[in-house]
Amino acid sequence: MCVVLAALLAFELFQPAHAQIPNAAQGYQRELTRVVQQEWGMNGRVAVHAAQIHQESAWRSNVNSPVGAQGLSQFMPSTSAWIAEIYPDLGRAAPYSPGWAMRAQARYNKWHWQQLASAADECQRWAFALSAYNGGLGWVNRDRRLATAAGDNPRVWFGSVEKYTHRAGWALRENRHYVRHILLTLTPRYERAGWQGGAPCNA
Template sequence: MLARAEKQGLQFVLLGLVAGLLILLPTVNALAGGIPSKANAYKRDLIRIAHTHVGLDAPIARYAAQIHQESTWRSDAQSQYADGLAQFTPSTAKWIAEIYPDHLEGAAPFSPRWAMTALVIYDRHLLNRVKPWHARDVTECDRWAMTLSAYNGGPGWLRRDRRLAAAAGDDPDRWFGHVEHHTNRAAWAELENRHYPVRILHQLEPRYLQAGWPGVKAC
């Protein structure tokens, strides 16, 4: 039989292992679901920002999915053209700070709070400008797909793509199966832009919803 001291030592070891597993569990769950552990560090701020600028029914999981796609939650992310969590280009960062000076003090794309605020505000800005051309309304799924296309490639390109769709006899008020098939963009830009809404709305947003992030699936 083990001596009392040995038993106590074994108990402490087991308790330590259990405690360690409990500490690691959120990270393991996040990784298992394909959500970077860094996302949890920004979750509360993102919820607060979205509630402030959009309302209590703000699609938090959708914003999270978009940030995931843009930078995988790396605030120091840099691409050839854009910076930060939300990957704003210098010109767009400067422009949106000028348009919404009460909410964005200057252009600071490497600041996580600035980037999340700018993303939420810019999404709202773009979403409000996706209006029906022929139909009485545009579905939530199509509105968001077009919003994300505009975020990725610019609203001017979205307008041109919708005009091309209408000229070809497709529905300019529907993204999937219609507008998405029409563009004059370069091949690489078309591939990136068409992948962007699909990745966010069909793959990443459901992942965040399943992990308990607030929101309702758009598509």
């Protein structure tokens, strides 16, 4: 584990277990656990999915972002429609329905996960998958090619691929913060609060 990653995780370990977890999260814990375990298996990373919802919407199912993302999992309308099309068993796109949003989030994360099998380890793979959820898989692949061209490791996100992009400055800042905040701050917090699945970057 790199020194920066270890330092950030060490800092987070000293935070209270329930620090800044919205009260609304508890109302969704059982359903999210069921959804993630159904989609990912009994060892599915529930805490990661919870941390992602925390980052996306702070557990508000009716929220709209300034750019048009909708609901608990903050899907753009085009993404909701695409997910509903490739996974017809989910039914019509319903981003404001917490049940649909959590199921679609788990599927969308798994779809990205399956495209990113060459990552160095589970922590890096989750980092790539979350970056793709936030900004698109195409950007992740372009960033990996830039890392390769610079002589860095395209299979490692932290300290490698995360340094490279041609995205706009605001998009770069948002995307890199998104990955780090979910995996290194929020996921350990949810894990300590009793959400199942563990934190993939703690090892």
